[in-house]
Structure formats: structure tokens, C-alpha cells
Amino acid sequence: MIAEFNASETALLGYHNDKNMNQGVWLKRALVKANCESIMEAFDVRPINPNLMSSNFSGGNQQKLILAREFERDPEVLIIGQPTRGVDIGAIEFIRKRIIDMRDAGKAIILISVELEEIMSLSDRIIVMCDGEITGTVNGDDADEATLGMMMANALQSDDELKGATL
Amino acid sequence: MSDIFLSTVLTLDASVRVCVPLIFASMAGLFAERSGVVDIGLEGKLLMSAFIAASAAVVFGSPWIGLLAGIFASSVLAMVHGFASITYKGNQIVSGVAINILAAGLTMILSLAWFKKAGITPTLKNDQRFLSIDFPGLELMDHIPILGVIYRELISGHNILVYLAFAIVPMVWWVVYRTRFGLRLRAVGENPKAVDTAGLSVESLRYKALLIGGILCGIGGVYLSTAYNAQFVKDMTAGSGFIALAALIFGKWHPYKVLAACFLFAFLDAISIRLQGIIIPGIGEIPVQLIEATPYILTIILLAGFIGKAVPPKASAQPYIKEL
Amino acid sequence: MTRERRLSWINGLLLPFLNVLTAFIATAIVFVLIGVDPIKATKILIYGALGYDEGLGYTLYYATNFVFTGLAVAVAFHAGLFNIGGEGQAYVGGLGTALVALYLNPALSAWVVIPLAISGGLLFGALWAIIPAYLQAYRGSHIVITTIMFNFLASALMVYVLVNVLREVGEMSPESGDFIKASWLPFVHDVFASFGYKIAKSPLNLSILVALFFSGLVWFFLWHTRWGYAIRAVGKSNDAAIYGGINPKKIIVITMCISGALAGLVGINELMGVQHRLFLNFNFGYGFGGIAVALMGRNHPVGILIAAFLFGILYQGGAELDFELQNVSRDIVVVMQGLVILFCGGLEYLYRPILIRFLAPIEATE
Secondary structure, eight states: OOOSSSSHHHHHTOOOOOGGGGETTTTOOHHHHHHHHHHHHHTTOOOOOOBBBBEEEEGHHHHHHHHHHTTTTOOOOEEEEEETOOOOOHHHHHHHHHHHHHHHOOOOOOOOSSOOOHHHHHHHHEEETTTTEEEEEEEGOOHHHHHHHHHTTTTOSGGGSSSHHHH | HHHHHHHHHHHHHHHHHHHHHHHHHHHHHEEEEEHTTOOTHHHHHHHHHHHHHHHHHHHSSSHHHHHOOOOHHHHHHHHHHHHIIIOOOOHHHHHHHHHHEEEEHHHHHHHHHHHHSTTBBOOOOGGSSSOOOOOOTTHHTTTOOOOOOOHIIHHHHEEEEHHHHHHHHHHHHHHHHHHHHHHHHHHHOOHHHHHTTTTTOHHHHHHHHHHHHHHHHHHHHIIIIISSSSSBBBTTTTTTTHHHHHHHTTTTOOHHHHHHHHHHHHHHHHHHHHHTEEEETTTOOOHHHHHHHHHHHHHHHHTTTEEEEEEEETTTTTTOOOOO | OOOHHHHHHIIIHHHHHHHHHHHHHHHHHHHHTTTHHHHHHHHHHHHHHHHHHHHHHHHHHHHHHHHHHHHHHHHHHHHHHOTTTTHHHHHHHHHHHHHHHHSSSSSSSSHHHHHHHHHHHHHHHHHHHHHHHHHHHHHHHOOHHHHHHHHHHHHHHHHHHHHHHHSSTTSSSSSOOOOOOGOOOOOOHHHHHHHHHHHOOOOTHHHHHHHHHHHHHHHHHHHHSSSHHHHHHHHHHHHHHHHOOOHHHHHHHHHHHHHHHEEEEEEEOOOOOOOOSBBTTTTHHHHHHHHHHHHHTTTTTHHHHHHHHHHHHHHHHHHHHHHTTTTOOOTTTHHHHHHIIIIIIIIITTTHHHHHHSOOOOOOOO
């Protein structure tokens, strides 16, 4: 996000070279604004005002604006870090649902988070890393906090000791 | 042979004289930049101090009052720089540029208002200037062939500010590397947050560094108008402040290396006058402009990392904003 | 009015206005210190700059230069770069213009020569900016320092070229011969005369249209093209720009070339418009003036046009002051430039805390 850009400009980041956003040398500002407005509506970003400076949105709404930008592009692969940090509870549920929807639509998502509960409820497969190395892989349904914690500390002696672990 | 020797000694002597304002200004810049404040305003401070010193010396009839007035003027500008860039966290480069332009304008306006001539002050009489000091034993030393000339021309016969300039460099080194203040100064330029966490005031350290810089720069300006020349003339610094900045970078913010860079640049300046019109066999005439431009070219090449690497203090040019 | 609304009013309008006002008050204090009545001085200044045809012509002529250098500084600012090298880029740009205007076939039509000579200025200005830009982008050398060095290099280069290369045989003063006639930009009074209107002679020439054209172009470029978007993204947040697939190094080089090219246009006004030859220091002070103009105009072309006009008034009015009053010279304009840079740039946030406290306090209930 660029704090000193307005919402519509922040929503354009990464896509300013897209063919449909430009006409010759002309950047279609009206279209950029309209797009921004529609994704703001879809993700319930408040207030719905593409001209408002990005920094003037609350943290949760900034987060939603960024997610809206990436989700609405319908990418095949999405890497998300901490998608619900600083977001209010209602919005958390909303964001999580969108992530699941995307998975159901057959897209690959890599979710990086510090919240174990979030990881366990959303993931199909969990990969734990410690000191730059992968220390374990579990299926989302089989995971529990204790095993994940052990993996995070790289305290597992061998994979055999971990019930249900798959390599 | 003796001709070449004498002219070499004389060129070196001229270099020493040209070198002095560069030393003061670059040492001033060293304090500022070591504390994390980029000082583009060296040129303006030199100019302002040169003007105020010459004016005060004329009016009050003493170079010492001129010295104090010059130091005061330069320090005031340093504090303006500090106020904008430390207290109000403005862009350090912008306020430095402002100081340069302000000084260029004010010296013209004030000279017209005070002395009825724009950009010039009345010529100083000898008792209003810093005059050269002859060392004892000149006659005696004259009998020694080579050393005699060196002693008479190079070592003796400068004014007190010249000797002060060369004395100040080891003092700067000592302050920066051997005192507690110096340690804190270097720390605040590299990692102001650590200094802040240790319970020291980043702002007060930076103000102190700028004040020292203001004083040093002031002496440099005083030298220009009351020692090297006998009056203030429009734009008399002629880029010295920027050359000093170049020397500071070229000397990698280390007092002795900066001194060497100052001397190199001053030598190039002195030699460019002597080389005018001389044709070097096989190369032809070297354009004076090329020699004049050499300090800048050398600094650019250094900055580009082609000869060594000039790494400025990490926090320079960044206002320190305390996290709440 | 919401707090956001008030904040944007404070930052966008009130604060810049107060900053400029403070610079003016500080100038008034300087006037008082040197024993000049500031109100009388202001009257002379305004009359000299706007009171009659010729004065207005001079004002607009000076303003033209400030538009070019102001735009140059502003474009660089938008990419987060501080281009202090306007002075040198304007100087070398003038050389580019001069080379075209001196050596092109005199028989060519003005419709060919003038665009080529303007391109010469653009090209040489950009060339003089490209090395500092490259060094900043790819070798990490600070652009402020390198552009300062390049100002000095430009002035050494130009002295060399004028003394040793372009000076005509037998001439003493370091200046070139006359440009070919086809490269002369018409004076505005001549243009008016050809339509039957008679206005006073002044150095004002058609470069002012070039300046207006480029102001529009810069506005369009920065806010209505994808390249302008990329430049502003880099200026606001380098990391976010990289995330958005923008290569900041490339942007730095491109932006500086545009900035240098714009500064290089000073020669159009001074050389093609008025002097019709190349001479020493024709660029003097406009590069630094551009910094004040850009800061005062908030880096927006409209603001820059206004600020440039104001500096034009000061330049021309300052000359009038010089003429009318004994103890003040036109260097007062330089003082004023310094004060504008100080209060609109360095001390930009001087009044912010107090304004926010009184006009837009954080509401307790939220």
C-alpha cells in the first residue's frame, strides 16, 4: 500500500500496465475509479470513497482494500501474509470466507500467518519452517497446536514420532 | 633545478593558503554528517561569516571582533538549519540549499545597506586583519640550503588562522574518536534509535554537532575575508563549501583523510594557475578548466565506487522521529 | 466538515499559504532592517512588474525560465529525487540548443530549425542528468552530491567550450557567433504587431507558449499515464513500487532525464528567444530558483505556473527597486528565494502542530 496515494491509485498498484486500464498513453482514470469503487463494495471497505487518501482509512479497511485488489484480479496463485492482522472480527470472518471460496474455485493459496488457529482452520496442508528449513508437513485436519509447536521449535526427533505426519 | 624547487615550494605554500577554508568547512561538515545531518549549507555559512567578519573588523577596527562576529553569524545559520531539520524534521538538503541562497542574497543586500556598495566591503587596514607571523630564526635558517627555503616560505609566514586550521584536525580526531561525546556523535549518525534508547537526546547531540560545525565554518569564513584577503567580495567563497563537501566524501568522513583530500584539492587549485598556458610535450596544453574540475571529477568517480567506496554515516539525511 | 476534510484543507491550502506569508513577512523584516519602507518597496515592485506593458513583458519573460526549472525540480521530486543540478542542466541544455542553431543550414525553414533546436536543448539537458541518475540508481551515489558536482563541471565545460571552441576568431569576449535567423523565436510584441496590435517591446517571446505546453504535458504525464503513475509510486514508496512490478532504478534514470530535459529548455527562452547567441552564465540563478518555485507550487504544474509568475514579478520588480531606491538592489529577490525555500521547504511543518490542534482536534468520541 502507498499511504500517500488515494484509494483508487493504491488499488491500481501492480496493474497500471494492464491493457484495459490504458488507452494509448492515456491511463483511464475514470475506469480506475469505477473499478476501485466496485471492489470496495465487494469487500465492504468503508467509506466507499476512491478519492480518499489511503492513509486515512482505518487499518482494517486498508487491509481489506489490499485484499480486494488482489482477490478481484482472480489470480491462479495467491500468497497472503497475515491477512487478518488488525482487522475487526466481522471482517476476519469475511476475509476467511473469501480465502476458502477461492480455494474451492481451484486456486492455489499460500497463507503465511502467526495465528495457529487461523492456519489450522483454513489450511489443507501446513508446512512448518524453522531456521530456514522445513521441519514438518501436516494435513490441516490432522494438525493440533502441540505438534505444530514442536515443529516450530524444531523439537521433533523424527517424523515417526509424529502421529499422522506425512512427508 | 633551484628554480623548479623554489616554484614547487611556492606552489605548496599557495596550496596551504587555499587549503585553510576547506579544512575548517570540511571539519564542520564532518561533525554535522557524523551526527546524521547532511550539511549542504557549508558554502552559505562560509560566505555569511566572511561578510560579517569583514564588516565587523572594519567597523570595530579589530580582526578579533571580526572573528567573533563571523563565528556568530555562521552559528546562527547553523542553528536555523538545526531548527528546520532537527526540531521540525524538515528535509535537511532543502534547508541547506535555503541557507546557501539566503547567504548569497543577504551579503549583497547588507553590504549595500551598510557600506553603500553591493557585494563589497571597505578594504581592511593592516591592524584590522590577521597578518602573517614570521617565525624566529629566519635569517639563521636561510643559510641551510633546502630547509631554509622550506622554513621561510612554507612553514613560517602564515597568519594565526592557518596554524589553527592545521592544529584543529588532530583535535577533531581526538574529539571524534577519543571522547565520550565523539562516541555518542558517531553513534547518533549511525543508529540514532540506539542512542535514544540509551537515554540520550538525539536532538541535543545533533544541535551540538551543528553548533561546533557553525563555529568551525565561521572561522573558515573569517579567514577568507580578513586573512587571505583584505575585504569581502561578492561570492568570494567560489564553491569552497562544495569543494569541502567533496573533500569530506573523498576523505570518507575521517579527519586525517579529509585533511589530505583538502590539501590535494587545494594543490590542484594552486597548480592550475601555474599550469595556465604551459604546453606539456606529447599532450599539448591542458585546459585550466579540466584541472579546476578535477576535484569534482575525482569525487564523482569515488562516489561511483570505482576507487574504493565512500559510505556515509547510515542515518545521514534522515530526521529522527521518535516512535511512540 | 469531517476531520479528514479539515486535514486536507490544512495540508493542501492553509499550510502552504501560511508558509509563503511567513517568507514574505521575513522579507519585510529584512527591508525594515536595511531602512526601506516595506510598503513603499512593495508598491514600487508591483508597479514595476505589472504596472505597464513593458514591465509585464519582462515579468512573463523571467517567469518562463522559472516554469522550466520549476517543472524540472518538481518532476524529480515526484520520484523522490532532489535534483539540485538544474543550474548545470540548463547550462548544458543551452549548448545543445546553440549547436543546432549555429550549425544548421541557414536556408532551412524555421518550422524545421526551431523544433530541432528545442530538441537539442531537451537532449543535452537530459544527457547532463543521466550520469548522476545512473550513479544514483545503479551505484548508490547520492544524487544531491553528484548533481552539485555536475553543476561545477557544467560551468567548467561551458567556459572551455566558449573560450576555446565556439568563440569567433578575433573576438575577445567568450561568446558564440549569432544563431541562424531561422532559429530565432519571435518576440511577442512582433507577433502582436503582425496582427495590428501595438504593445511595448520586451524580451517576452514565444517560449512562453513552450512553457505552457510543457506544463500541460507534465501534468498529463504525471497524473494521466502509467509512466507518471510509476514515477509517483516510486517517490511515495520504493518498496510498494517494487511489489507493484515497477523497477525503481529504471524510473530514477527516466525521471532524471525528463527533469534534465525540462531544465535544458531555459536556453530556448534566453538564447533562441532573446540573445540569439550562446554566452557565459545565461542560466545564472534559474536552476536554484526552480527549487523555490517547485516548493512553493507544491510540485504541481498549476502551482508552479503561479509561483513562477510570482518569481517573475519579484525579478522584474526587483530590477525596478534597484533603479528607484538607493539602498536596495535586486538581490533582495535572492534573499526572498532563500526564505521561500526555507519556509516552504525546510520548515514546511512549522505551523502544522498548532493548526491541527486548533482546527482539527482528534475527536474524543470514536
